Amino acid sequence: MRSAVPDIVVRRLPIYLQTLCRLREDGVEEIPSHALAELLDISAARIRKDFSHFGEFGQQGRGYQVGKLIRELQHILQVDSIWPIALIGVGQLGHALANYDGFSHNGFRIVALFDSDPAKIGTTVNDIPIQPIEQLEGEIRRRQLQLAILALPAPQAEIIVDRIVMAGVKGILNYTSATLHARPGVIIEHINPTSVLQHMTYYIERTSS
Amino acid sequence: MRSAVPDIVVRRLPIYLQTLCRLREDGVEEIPSHALAELLDISAARIRKDFSHFGEFGQQGRGYQVGKLIRELQHILQVDSIWPIALIGVGQLGHALANYDGFSHNGFRIVALFDSDPAKIGTTVNDIPIQPIEQLEGEIRRRQLQLAILALPAPQAEIIVDRIVMAGVKGILNYTSATLHARPGVIIEHINPTSVLQHMTYYIERTSS
Incomplete structure (x- = not known):
């Protein structure tokens, strides 16, 4: 592979x-x-x-x-054109990601936001409207989105991944604490601060001793 | 090393x-x-x-x-006791990190918050008061904090790292887009969603072809 x-x-x-x-x-x-x-x-x-x-x-x-x-x-790296991205979950972390200025100069743009909270639907972040989670598959198919970022509560992650993979997503950046099952043909990367911190602490005392 | x-x-x-x-x-x-x-x-x-x-x-x-x-x-991994952590920068991302529930069961606890915005000083996130950035070194020394998370604007990152390293920090988790200079005896890890996405896109078309 x-x-x-x-x-x-x-x-x-x-x-x-x-x-x-x-x-x-x-x-x-x-x-x-x-x-x-x-x-x-x-x-x-x-x-x-x-x-x-x-x-x-x-x-x-x-x-x-x-x-x-x-x-x-x-x-x-195949970033000579812009990859549009779906961001799923627009809480504090989702807001921070939607406003992150490091994507656009590097080949990526968040173009669609989804949340399951009715109070958020129709509001915008960084000029992008938040859509109801029910429209997830339709929007991914319509815009042929291949990348998604997960910033939703961990218990919802696995079922959302099933849905977006069925709709055509090939790469998933997982910010939740959920460990997602592998899917054939799909690349899943986990942003897990705990793992990075535990990697650091392995070295800390060993370095200073 | x-x-x-x-x-x-x-x-x-x-x-x-x-x-x-x-x-x-x-x-x-x-x-x-x-x-x-x-x-x-x-x-x-x-x-x-x-x-x-x-x-x-x-x-x-x-x-x-x-x-x-x-x-x-x-x-x-040296996480058989809890490592206290300083979180520097309490914007949207900092809020999300201060509320993140994945640290405490895994050997880490954010115990001190710092921000340079006077309007935030004295308010709390997850019951932790936000302290003025001027108190950074004093608090790190007093509590002997060895780990810090950076969630502040990128242009401020390098100078803050100088300050916290002088105060005794040995491990830094960098959420900013700044690439930080290496310091002897200090472990710096970068959480960079762009790098992870570019790593994914390298594989995406190659995988499906």
């Missing part, structure tokens, strides 16, 4: 891309490989090796062309 | 622990290794190999003792 490029490499590509985008915003057109390495806190050899999975993006001993490398990475 | 256990293994331990805690809540005391594997969508051999870095937690061909394994994993 997954391609031959190691997933650990794929996970670094968004970090490269976002750093390069910031450089471009700052007007940087070319960057020596050691300077990029320092910015990223990743060795220049590792960066070159990562890129080598996809072709040659720089010349040995010379720098990287920022704009060219951004376009290559956007193409590889 | 990091221990000999591969980080990819360490990253799976919180997932094991959280799944086992849910099993215990459901009254499960022992689970066959193949059943745990199915629940986790990870092979039984991989799970056994991961655990083998830390000793023997099960007997070949028999199941795992849920309670015993939880205690072992809590000890390894």
Whole structure:
């Protein structure tokens, strides 16, 4: 199911891309490989090796062309056009996500909001109207949405995933505390602060001792 | 700086622990290794190999003792007692995090809130008062807080990190869009939905083709 490029490499590509985008915003057109390495806190050899999975993006001993490398990475990550996203659950976290300004410059736009609370229906967040959860499948099909973000209460998550997958969603970013069952052909990623904190605490005392 | 256990293994331990805690809540005391594997969508051999870095937690061909394994994993991840956390920035996302119910059962408790907006000072979220940002270092030192969560505007992040690291913070969970410089002896993890989405889109078309 997954391609031959190691997933650990794929996970670094968004970090490269976002750093390069910031450089471009700052007007940087070319960057020596050691300077990029320092910015990223990743060795220049590792960066070159990562890129080598996809072709040659720089010349040995010379720098990287920022704009060219951004376009290559956007193409590889398939974010050279905008992916529209459904956001399901518009509580405090959903509001924060709907207002998050980091999506639009990076290939994503939240275009539809859903909630089961009748009091919220018809109100807007960031100019996007909140729709009733009953319209979920219809709207996903009509707009051919392939990505969804879950920010609803955990007990509702599994059944909502069944519904959106049936309607055509292929990638789900799960902000709930629910552990979702795998579905064939669907990529589910979990944003779980507890896991990240527990990963940190593993290292904390070991680092300082 | 990091221990000999591969980080990819360490990253799976919180997932094991959280799944086992849910099993215990459901009254499960022992689970066959193949059943745990199915629940986790990870092979039984991989799970056994991961655990083998830390000793023997099960007997070949028999199941795992849920309670015993939880205690072992809590000890390894150093979450057998509660880590108090400072949350800096109490906007929509900060509110959601302060109200998040996934921390307390998993070794963490947000105990101090800070914001720079005078209108918020003295109000409470989840019974925790919001303190002025000027009291940040004093409160971190007084309570010996080693963990902090950043949910403040990105441009303020780097300078706040300097301040909290000086005050003794060793682990930082960064919810801002800022890429923070590495600091020696400090573990910084970034919760970045854009990176996770870009990781998904890498696979989406490749999976369905």
